[in-house]
Amino acid sequence: MKGAEILIESFRKEKVDVVFGYPGGSVLDIFDIIYKSGLRFILTRHEQGAAHAADGYARATGKTGVCIATSGPGATNLVTGIATAYMDSVPMVAITGQVPTRMIGNDAFQEADITGITRPITKHNYLVKDIDELPRILKEAFYIANTGRPGPVLVDIPKDIQNASTDNKYPDSVEMRGYKPNYEGHIQQIKKAAEMIMAAQRPVIYAGGGVIISNGSEELTKLAGKAGIPVTTTLLGLGSFPSTDDLSLGMLGMHGTKYANLAVQDTDLLIAVGARFDDRVTGKVSEFAPHAKVIHIDIDPTSIRKNVNVDIPVVGDVKKVLAELIKNIKKCDTQPWLKKIAGWKKEYPLSYGKGGLKPQFVIEKIYELTRGDAIITTEVGQNQMWAAQFYKYTRPRTFLSSGGLGTMGYGLPAAMGAQAGCPGKLVFDIAGDGSIQMNIQELTTCVLNKLPVKIIILNNGCLGMVRQWQELFYGGRYSSTILNSKGPDGEKGITFCEENKCHPYLPDFIKLAGAFGAEGVRISKDSEVIPALKKAIESDKTYIIECIVDPEENVFPMVPAGASLNEMIESMA
Amino acid sequence: MKHTISALVENKSGVLARIAGLFSARGFNIDSLAVGETQDAAISRMTIVVRGDDAVLEQVCKQLNKLVDVIKVQDFAGKDFVDRELILLKVSTDGKTRHEVLQIVEIFRAKIIDIKAKSMTIEATGSDSKVDAIIDMLKPFGIKELARTGKIAIARG
Numbered sequence: 001m002k003g004a005e006i007l008i009e010s011f012r013k014e015k016v017d018v019v020f021g022y023p024g025g026s027v028l029d030i031f032d033i034i035y036k037s038g039l040r041f042i043l044t045r046h047e048q049g050a051a052h053a054a055d056g057y058a059r060a061t062g063k064t065g066v067c068i069a070t071s072g073p074g075a076t077n078l079v080t081g082i083a084t085a086y087m088d089s090v091p092m093v094a095i096t097g098q099v100p101t102r103m104i105g106n107d108a109f110q111e112a113d114i115t116g117i118t119r120p121i122t123k124h125n126y127l128v129k130d131i132d133e134l135p136r137i138l139k140e141a142f143y144i145a146n147t148g149r150p151g152p153v154l155v156d157i158p159k160d161i162q163n164a165s166t167d168n169k170y171p172d173s174v175e176m177r178g179y180k181p182n183y184e185g186h187i188q189q190i191k192k193a194a195e196m197i198m199a200a201q202r203p204v205i206y207a208g209g210g211v212i213i214s215n216g217s218e219e220l221t222k223l224a225g226k227a228g229i230p231v232t233t234t235l236l237g238l239g240s241f242p243s244t245d246d247l248s249l250g251m252l253g254m255h256g257t258k259y260a261n262l263a264v265q266d267t268d269l270l271i272a273v274g275a276r277f278d279d280r281v282t283g284k285v286s287e288f289a290p291h292a293k294v295i296h297i298d299i300d301p302t303s304i305r306k307n308v309n310v311d312i313p314v315v316g317d318v319k320k321v322l323a324e325l326i327k328n329i330k331k332c333d334t335q336p337w338l339k340k341i342a343g344w345k346k347e348y349p350l351s352y353g354k355g356g357l358k359p360q361f362v363i364e365k366i367y368e369l370t371r372g373d374a375i376i377t378t379e380v381g382q383n384q385m386w387a388a389q390f391y392k393y394t395r396p397r398t399f400l401s402s403g404g405l406g407t408m409g410y411g412l413p414a415a416m417g418a419q420a421g422c423p424g425k426l427v428f429d430i431a432g433d434g435s436i437q438m439n440i441q442e443l444t445t446c447v448l449n450k451l452p453v454k455i456i457i458l459n460n461g462c463l464g465m466v467r468q469w470q471e472l473f474y475g476g477r478y479s480s481t482i483l484n485s486k487g488p489d490g491e492k493g494i495t496f497c498e499e500n501k502c503h504p505y506l507p508d509f510i511k512l513a514g515a516f517g518a519e520g521v522r523i524s525k526d527s528e529v530i531p532a533l534k535k536a537i538e539s540d541k542t543y544i545i546e547c548i549v550d551p552e553e554n555v556f557p558m559v560p561a562g563a564s565l566n567e568m569i570e571s572m573a
Numbered sequence: 574m575k576h577t578i579s580a581l582v583e584n585k586s587g588v589l590a591r592i593a594g595l596f597s598a599r600g601f602n603i604d605s606l607a608v609g610e611t612q613d614a615a616i617s618r619m620t621i622v623v624r625g626d627d628a629v630l631e632q633v634c635k636q637l638n639k640l641v642d643v644i645k646v647q648d649f650a651g652k653d654f655v656d657r658e659l660i661l662l663k664v665s666t667d668g669k670t671r672h673e674v675l676q677i678v679e680i681f682r683a684k685i686i687d688i689k690a691k692s693m694t695i696e697a698t699g700s701d702s703k704v705d706a707i708i709d710m711l712k713p714f715g716i717k718e719l720a721r722t723g724k725i726a727i728a729r730g
Contacts, residue, residue, distance in 0.1 A: 302635040
């Protein structure tokens with residue numbers, strides 16, 4: 001079998017049902033086989049789009065996402081998408097073409113040392129130098145990508161290897177001396193954890209993306225319910241525990257709810273599950289959960305004691321460890337604690353003011369119409385935080401967002417990938433006017449592949465989150481964050497609509513929707529939101545709703561970077 | 574604190590860069606790094622000497638263990654181990670100083686491996702303190718060239 005055929009065969013064997021990518025000189029042999037293979041291949045308009053789409057597909061389905069790019073610039077265009085997947089532990093296999101083996105290192109046309117470039121942002125990577133090794137390497141790549149703590153694996157295949165033949169078969173199993181993920185938590189540690197939980201007066205569960213990755217949401221919900229422990233989640237943990245549940249505290253950290261942050265600062269036992277104590281969660285580490293003992297459950301031993309000291313570490317798969325923990329636990333007397341939390345919830349609900357169309361209002365209405373049954377992807381910035389705060393996630397794999405890397409331009413291609421993986425689902429990309437422009441070319445891919453993603457552009461005429469930081473911490477000097485009317489010298493720039501509170505700047509997103517073959521509507525009043533959303537939901541087309549929102553609106557509460565979770569800014573007043 | 578870390582790794586291209594990358598990404602300077610095959614030609618042993626904060630190095634060792642090509646990692650800090658380093662040193666000599674240099678070589682149980690009218694080349698092995706000591710003793714004669722392998726180490730018992 002030829003190298004390119006082995007690759008397609010590996011997709012079949014690994015049950016890959018869709019591949020995202022972009023052709024080029026060094027992958028022509030692979031694309032020639034794809035042409036005849038019947039494989040569902042989605043041609044994106046940029047390799048970064050392919051990587052994010054594979055990522056969105058993986059997060060939404062739990063399967064491994066696959067993307068293909070050519071050597072050199074094709075491969076380097078994948079880098080941001082690979083880094084995004086790496087930071088958020090997304091299973092992905094990225095295939096890149098490479099110049100022929102005899103040319104490697106010669107600065108050949110479209111050559112880049114992509115295994116060198118992606119070494120710090122992949123779980124593992126391979127440069128295939130011998131055709132006989134290709135079947136084993138591909139098997140290992142898929143195995144490494146979606147076992148243990150998942151992550152992206154890159155396989156760089158030189159052009160001559162794609163064309164060379166081998167009799168070696170695609171193996172059924174892998175044997176690697178250095179890679180043996182441990183799924184079972186140590187039973188004694190779990191028993192100790194159970195005792196500590198039952199002895200706690202004010203326990204809090206802090207759930208991260210690991211709960212979703214391990215499909216442990218059901219166990220988490222059972223544990224919280226059985227023991228009566230409130231649950232706060234990280235950004236990527238949204239959906240791991242139903243936010244409609246009485247025990248839900250919503251998100252914690254920089255833009256978490258005040259009651260979640262107060263609970264964490266007051267807790268005597270923090271049970272971290274599949275979370276890694278990111279700085280956006282902890283704020284000032286030395287003042288994070290100051291009265292708490294810490295139990296940390298994670299499949300990755302390097303996550304433990306990386307940022308905070310841990311009293312009981314349990315290394316293992318979250319789902320399995322939680323199931324074992326449930327068996328060892330009885331109902332705890334947390335009533336006084338839950339009462340205190342209920343008081344905080346009443347006193348400090350998430351809220352927003354009036355005046356103009358508020359982005360939070362738009363997101364609340366999306367929830368009202370979908371009842372939490374949609375997949376929400378976000379871009380990065382204020383749009384992302386509002387989407388995290390004001391939509392209620394009740395199911396895992398319904399909130400897809402670039403958490404660790406914070407990649408603007410993630411949302412649209414990720415939504416496209418999610419829609420390809422979940423054709424029956426309603427998929428929304430909640431975007432800002434800044435972020436959406438970073439990968440807007442993928443509108444074409446959505447339209448041509450009949451992926452009816454709904455894109456909500458919260459247009460505030462600026463790079464909102466950066467502007468918010470400038471407002472709060474840089475004396476309102478809005479250096480390069482205002483996208484609307486001002487030109488480079490502060491004079492009036494190019495405008496296209498002055499009436500109706502439009503933020504008049506280029507591009508005109510609605511004309512753009514039309515140019516790409518999508519549909520679009522611009523709204524600026526509360527009363528227009530529901531009709532526009534209904535129309536978008538009913539449409540089988542890719543659809544943009546551009547919401548001209550209050551440009552002054554900020555994300556609150558906010559813990560300034562480096563401050564402790566008690567030091568929340570709650571409004572501009 | 575100085576740590577001597579030993580890693581058994583797959584003997585493949587790119588592995589060294591992966592390992593070195595874990596240190597450099599944290600801004601650590603590697604004092605020395607020695608690599609060679611073990612009794613199994615498919616496995617190499619890397620001995621890395623690095624200075625750094627203990628907690629951060631514990632994290633680095635865990636990260637090393639996580640690498641797919643790494644089979645086993647040991648940090649010898651606080652443990653019983655033996656280590657050796659090999660140096661080749663070319664020192665200036667003449668008729669007057671040759672005898673004195675020979676005496677030093679003998680005391681350190683080193684070897685002369687090349688001799689010319691104006692220089693001698695010496696091979697010495699030992700712990701880093703012994704190696705440093707012989708270098709110090711020979712410095713006054715004029716060291717023309719020096720090559721150190723970096724430390725290799727193995728646990729006792």
